[in-house]
Amino acid sequence: MKHEAKFAIPPAVGLLLLLTAGWGPISQAGINNHIGEPVIRVLLDKQISTASLKINSSYKLISRDSAEVFNAKKTKGTIQIKLSQNGINIGEQLFKTKCLLIEPRSNTPFAINKQSYRGSCELVINDDGKTMSIINNVALETYLAGVVSAEMPSYWDKEALRAQAIAARTYCLYIKSNFGKKRNWDVMATQANQVYKGIVAETLRTNDAVKSTDGMVLCCKQDSGTCEYFPAYYSSVCGGHTEDTKNIFGDSFSPLAGVPCPYCSETARLSLFFWPMAKFDKNYVTEQIIKRYPKLKDLEKIENIEPIKVNTYANGFKRIITVKLTGSSGKTGILRAEDLRLAIDPTGAKIQSTSCTISRSGDEFLFVSGRGFGHGAGLCQYGARQMAREGKKAQEILNYYYPHSRIKTLY
Numbered sequence: 001m002k003h004e005a006k007f008a009i010p011p012a013v014g015l016l017l018l019l020t021a022g023w024g025p026i027s028q029a030g031i032n033n034h035i036g037e038p039v040i041r042v043l044l045d046k047q048i049s050t051a052s053l054k055i056n057s058s059y060k061l062i063s064r065d066s067a068e069v070f071n072a073k074k075t076k077g078t079i080q081i082k083l084s085q086n087g088i089n090i091g092e093q094l095f096k097t098k099c100l101l102i103e104p105r106s107n108t109p110f111a112i113n114k115q116s117y118r119g120s121c122e123l124v125i126n127d128d129g130k131t132m133s134i135i136n137n138v139a140l141e142t143y144l145a146g147v148v149s150a151e152m153p154s155y156w157d158k159e160a161l162r163a164q165a166i167a168a169r170t171y172c173l174y175i176k177s178n179f180g181k182k183r184n185w186d187v188m189a190t191q192a193n194q195v196y197k198g199i200v201a202e203t204l205r206t207n208d209a210v211k212s213t214d215g216m217v218l219c220c221k222q223d224s225g226t227c228e229y230f231p232a233y234y235s236s237v238c239g240g241h242t243e244d245t246k247n248i249f250g251d252s253f254s255p256l257a258g259v260p261c262p263y264c265s266e267t268a269r270l271s272l273f274f275w276p277m278a279k280f281d282k283n284y285v286t287e288q289i290i291k292r293y294p295k296l297k298d299l300e301k302i303e304n305i306e307p308i309k310v311n312t313y314a315n316g317f318k319r320i321i322t323v324k325l326t327g328s329s330g331k332t333g334i335l336r337a338e339d340l341r342l343a344i345d346p347t348g349a350k351i352q353s354t355s356c357t358i359s360r361s362g363d364e365f366l367f368v369s370g371r372g373f374g375h376g377a378g379l380c381q382y383g384a385r386q387m388a389r390e391g392k393k394a395q396e397i398l399n400y401y402y403p404h405s406r407i408k409t410l411y
């Protein structure tokens with residue numbers, strides 16, 4: 001799927017974009033806008049029935065079903081959005097549509113549930129007919145202004161922030177081109193993809209990181225000669241060695257095969273680099289795993305979790321890759337360690353990584369001697385920070401964590 005040529009940047013488009021570079025207006029975030037810039041459809045919420053809306057300008061309401069356009073005047077205070085049996089209510093007015101686009105005039109920001117965003121907002125009634133999704137359509141560079149400081153502290157070194165901006169741009173475009181066609185949004189606004197907080201996340205330093213890397217994306221040269229995007233994953237602290245994505249997410253990409261990381265240990269605070277023992281009751285573990293993997297129901301109560309593949313690197317760093325689960329029924333199941341971690345602890349706040357040992361004590365599973373924070377694939381953010389402190393440029397940081405990749409400019 002990921003190696004299909006359609007995801008490459010065609011040279012003709014590259015040339016066209018180059019010719020139009022710098023011609024676009026400056027957005028209110030101080031970020032450049034470009035002709036041909038991709039629009040990112042960010043899923044802000046997927047299961048709401050009401051919301052509040054505030055726009056400090058007049059705006060258009062466009063029914064996606066009928067293409068009908070309704071011009072709305074500026075309103076003082078907030079407007080209530082409510083899902084009804086026949087469509088969507090905006091204030092007192094009912095729109096008989098399944099999908100309504102709210103387009104503020106002259107790029108005025110809008111607030112949904114008190115959170116401010118740029119671009120436009122789309123309300124889509126879900127297939128269940130009882131809930132709606134809220135989608136923010138926003139130009140790529142403006143989207144990144146709302147991502148970089150949500151994913152990396154804005155006070156970090158400039159070159160680390162620039163590397164982060166390029167990785168986030170690449171990741172987003174990869175997800176959009178590979179998954180966006182099958183759904184009405186491209187990325188979620190959460191850790192499931194990249195954290196996007198809209199206007200509140202915009203800072204001068206992170207906006208500078210976005211502007212100074214305008215349109216730069218990573219790609220990986222294929223045998224066919226094309227240079228294709230790959231999902232430029234990143235995580236907080238790798239703990240000593242980044243991991244091959246095939247062991248984490250099941251996909252292989254040559255820039256994501258894993259590299260030793262002598263850097264994050266230098267800069268991550270101890271409480272992030274090493275994590276304390278996490279304990280979970282066997283019944284809870286069973287419940288969490290079966291909720292996410294119903295096929296494992298036959299195991300009944302999970303009595304044992306045994307690592308069956310552990311990667312041990314030359315620098316001594318270890319990471320569990322696969323585990324075998326044994327249930328009270330005597331049946332067994334296999335899971336990727338990363339899937340096990342997130343099934344038991346979806347936020348990853350307690351089992352911070354798969355670099356740990358797993359043991360049992362009475363009716364509990366213990367995750368001990370933990371190291372690192374996050375899935376460990378791709379760029380190590382604390383490692384990038386340390387490299388930047390040592391004077392490395394963004395490009396050197398990216399070349400290190402994503403070997404075999406190169407930077408291509410979109411516009």
Ligand SMILES: [Zn+2]
Nearest residue numbers: 238261264380
């Ligand atoms: Zn690292």
